[in-house]
């Protein structure tokens with residue numbers, strides 16, 4: 001089901017958010033940020049940034065014209081050209097992405113809180129997820145939280161100025177009992193808090209999608225996670241195409257689609273561009289961007305974290321590929337970007353998750369709110385009408 005987005009929560013369709021486990025501070029395991037995955041560009045963490053040549057500046061100028069003047073989406077070739085620019089281009093990519101975000105979406109930032117309402121014990125084998133029952137990770141399976149706990153978390157989310165609250169379940173998909181609980185909670189949370197309610201509960205069938213829409217679910221999270229060509233390397237218990245089908249059902253029944261990615265699992269730059277094109281085709285309202293926070297005991301537990309500069313490049317590329325979406329900071333931003341989190345916001349992001357993290361890693365909501373204030377980014381609800 002999830003995979004974190006709604007801040008890295010669970011995932012088969014989820015936000016991926018770190019869950020509490022024995023790893024108190026992954027940065028201690030990775031004192032030096034390393035690039036993730038094979039790349040066609042030289043690794044950069046130890047190479048000084050240099051100026052761009054005329055051909056490289058022309059690639060940036062062409063993207064600017066397409067997005068700000070022609071107001072069209074970039075194609076695969078243009079995205080590959082941007083992805084191949086040297087690290088000296090990252091600040092220019094970020095500056096262009098920020099302008100594209102302002103032009104296509106406006107200045108506002110959306111805040112969301114997420115709650116893992118049913119944690120662990122998932123039968124799927126997503127190699128990045130500590131909530132899979134198949135791995136030796138230390139996340140304990142817990143039953144669905146009771147209504148009081150869910151409402152308490154939602155009220156705390158509302159008190160932070162958030163407009164969206166996502167209920168996340170670590171499941172392949174909802175069975176009848178879980179679906180009934182969700183259908184009961186969604187209108188209750190909406191009525192009691194005034195928040196838009198999102199859900200992340202894995203793979204849906206047509207009837208389940210219809211019932212969720214009818215119950216008032218505002219947005220449904222189901223991440224693609226990674227490119228179709230790389231997906232079988234990290235998940236074997238369900239297919240990438242099943243995720244796409246759930247995404248289609250979400251849109252068909254009138255819910256906003258939240259469909260994101262997890263970077264840093266070993267995918268190549270070309271596969272990241274492939275994913276961007278696939279996301280253009282799925283056409284989500286929101287795209288949460290997660291960075292792998294390697295969980296002990298999972299098959300990807302020893303992967304290096306994505307380097308901060310590399311993360312900035314891909315945040316900018318996500319905005320340039322998907323100019324009109326709500327682009328949300330999700331799981332892993334603290335360990336990946338560290339002190340550069342504000343730069344990420346200025347590289348095309350216009351949403352983030354605060355509060356209610358089931359993690360020991362996230363920084364405080366007040367730090368995030370102060371960052372937005374310093375960046376002169378007003379907080380408000382965003383919708384698919386951007």
Ligand code: SF4
Pocket residue numbers: 001002003004010011012013014122123124125126129130131132169170171172202
């Ligand atoms: S193992 Fe389960 S909870 Fe984890 S990402 Fe996969 S489907 Fe979601």
